[in-house]
Amino acid sequence: INCRYAVTSSGCMIVVSNRLPFVLQRDEDGKFVRKASAGGLVTAVAPVAINGNGYWVGWPGVHLEDPDEPIPESDPWDITPTAGLKSDKVVPVHIDPVKFDDYYNGCCNATLWPLFHSMPDRALFRRDKWKSYVDVNKDFADRTLETLRRVDNSDQDIRNDVPLVWIHDYHLMIVANWIREAATEEGIRCKIGFFLHIPFPSWDIFRLFPWADEILQGMLACDMIGFHIADYCLNFIDCCQRCLGCRIDRKNLLVEHVGRTVRVRALPIGIPYDRFVHLAEKAPKVLSTNQKIILGVDRLDYTKGLVHRLLSFESLLENFPEHREKVSLLQIAVPSRTDVKEYQDLKEEIDQLVGRINGKFSTPNWAPIRYIYGCVTQDELAAFYREAAVGLVTPLRDGMNLVAKEFVACQLNVPPGVLIVSPFAGSGETMHEAIICNPYETEGASECIHRALTMPEDERILRMNYLRRREKLNDVNYWTKSFLQAMGSLATQNGVDDIE
Numbered sequence: 001i002n003c004r005y006a007v008t009s010s011g012c013m014i015v016v017s018n019r020l021p022f023v024l025q026r027d028e029d030g031k032f033v034r035k036a037s038a039g040g041l042v043t044a045v046a047p048v049a050i051n052g053n054g055y056w057v058g059w060p061g062v063h064l065e066d067p068d069e070p071i072p073e074s075d076p077w078d079i080t081p082t083a084g085l086k087s088d089k090v091v092p093v094h095i096d097p098v099k100f101d102d103y104y105n106g107c108c109n110a111t112l113w114p115l116f117h118s119m120p121d122r123a124l125f126r127r128d129k130w131k132s133y134v135d136v137n138k139d140f141a142d143r144t145l146e147t148l149r150r151v152d153n154s155d156q157d158i159r160n161d162v163p164l165v166w167i168h169d170y171h172l173m174i175v176a177n178w179i180r181e182a183a184t185e186e187g188i189r190c191k192i193g194f195f196l197h198i199p200f201p202s203w204d205i206f207r208l209f210p211w212a213d214e215i216l217q218g219m220l221a222c223d224m225i226g227f228h229i230a231d232y233c234l235n236f237i238d239c240c241q242r243c244l245g246c247r248i249d250r251k252n253l254l255v256e257h258v259g260r261t262v263r264v265r266a267l268p269i270g271i272p273y274d275r276f277v278h279l280a281e282k283a284p285k286v287l288s289t290n291q292k293i294i295l296g297v298d299r300l301d302y303t304k305g306l307v308h309r310l311l312s313f314e315s316l317l318e319n320f321p322e323h324r325e326k327v328s329l330l331q332i333a334v335p336s337r338t339d340v341k342e343y344q345d346l347k348e349e350i351d352q353l354v355g356r357i358n359g360k361f362s363t364p365n366w367a368p369i370r371y372i373y374g375c376v377t378q379d380e381l382a383a384f385y386r387e388a389a390v391g392l393v394t395p396l397r398d399g400m401n402l403v404a405k406e407f408v409a410c411q412l413n414v415p416p417g418v419l420i421v422s423p424f425a426g427s428g429e430t431m432h433e434a435i436i437c438n439p440y441e442t443e444g445a446s447e448c449i450h451r452a453l454t455m456p457e458d459e460r461i462l463r464m465n466y467l468r469r470r471e472k473l474n475d476v477n478y479w480t481k482s483f484l485q486a487m488g489s490l491a492t493q494n495g496v497d498d499i500e
């Protein structure tokens with residue numbers, strides 16, 4: 001395992017996320033086996049946790065009839081980053097299936113997801129779902145506390161630093177509440193950090209949530225709270241002041257709450273940059289076409305702006321007919337939340353729109369849109385990123401958006417292609433050399449695509465060089481390191497390295 005950074009003391013990082021870094025599946029003999037998850041987050045966090053002899057608390061991806069059924073060890077041939085996570089370090093959270101559905105679909109996906117993406121009209125507010133959210137967060141807190149007690153009782157004498165609990169994302173925003181409470185009462189030593197992977201909305205949106213105060217109080221039970229960009233930090237701090245009346249320090253990003261000072265930090269997530277470069281170097285050619293490819297890669301979600309994107313592409317073909325038969329839009333839409341009506345309707349709308357635009361402009365030798373509804377392998381993805389002339393990343397709202405970063409990492413050709421990003425994604429805030437494109441204005445967006453398709457080579461090279469350099473420096477390892485540093489939990493040769 002390639003682990004560049006370590007936590008300060010052995011056995012002291014406890015990662016808490018909705019899902020474990022793998023899911024359990026039955027093999028043909030009915031035995032549970034681990035199916036690894038290859039996301040960037042797992043790749044970055046798992047080595048640090050494993051190296052530090054840490055624990056991972058999460059839902060195992062299945063509802064077990066017997067919650068005491070042991071977690072299997074990883075396959076001996078497993079080379080994924082979680083392979084080293086021994087089963088005694090895995091802390092599964094078992095939840096009643098109905099309650100889990102209310103928490104996950106009812107509250108997380110139907111309420112918090114749209115609200116935090118500033119789409120309140122799509123959000124459902126139901127107190128029974130919120131109650132399940134609270135209950136499940138308490139279950140996660142209980143399992144984390146059991147783990148903390150175990151850590152606290154072992155190797156006490158060789159540890160001179162406190163365990164670090166790292167909680168992830170909007171599913172678990174109030175877990176810290178009970179950890180702080182019990183830790184204070186029982187004298188368990190720990191530091192609690194939280195990272196939100198989606199945007200934090202402004203006060204006028206956030207206040208629509210009937211239990212807004214409880215979320216803020218839950219988050220403020222942490223020592224440090226990380227967001228992707230400064231805007232989300234400022235929104236959060238503003239909400240703390242306006243909802244709870246906290247004293248705040250906007251300049252230093254501090255919030256005072258019940259006698260404690262909570263740090264807030266902008267920590268933009270990165271990608272495993274070198275891995276994507278490597279994939280792009282070795283992946284075989286995937287596209288045989290003379291047309292320039294404009295590439296979109298998204299989960300099929302209303303926040304990703306797929307309908308707006310298709311309309312902009314239609315407008316491009318309408319207003320700049322010189323691109324007809326010269327370019328194609330390749331859109332990969334990964335199925336997501338397929339059992340939810342809203343997502344089924346969105347798929348239907350996209351299917352129809354693709355059909356209409358293709359029907360309108362296709363010629364015997366050319367179809368303007370190639371649409372893949374499904375998942376491709378990471379090798380294929382890297383090859384698509386490499387061979388595309390334009391990366392079109394135009395969400396209506398997005399915490400960060402890793403696709404924009406993966407695209408630039410894989411752009412190995414000279415001269416390279418062009419990245420277009422929405423200003424409403426975290427990556428639009430940080431990837432300054434991309435063309436910034438407002439997806440809501442169809443005509444303006446089509447002009448952005450035209451500009452990308454006609455951009456001079458030297459400008460493309462200059463922009464892409466800067467973009468690639470930044471993503472290489474600020475990769476996902478750098479993000480993990482920055483988080484540990486902001487927590488004051490980064491081990492260096494000189495001891496603990498604190499950001500302040």
Ligand code: GDG
Nearest residue numbers: 197269297334374375376377378381398399400401402403
């Ligand atoms: C949340 C926040 C934030 C996509 N299609 C395929 C495929 N992918 C991979 C991409 C990328 C990932 O999925 C998507 O990442 P995003 O960042 O775009 O979006 P979310 O899933 O919504 O993630 C987001 C992120 O957390 C991290 O903090 O950036 O804002 O919403 O890595 O490569 N992978 C494969 N085949 C596909 O077809 N193999």
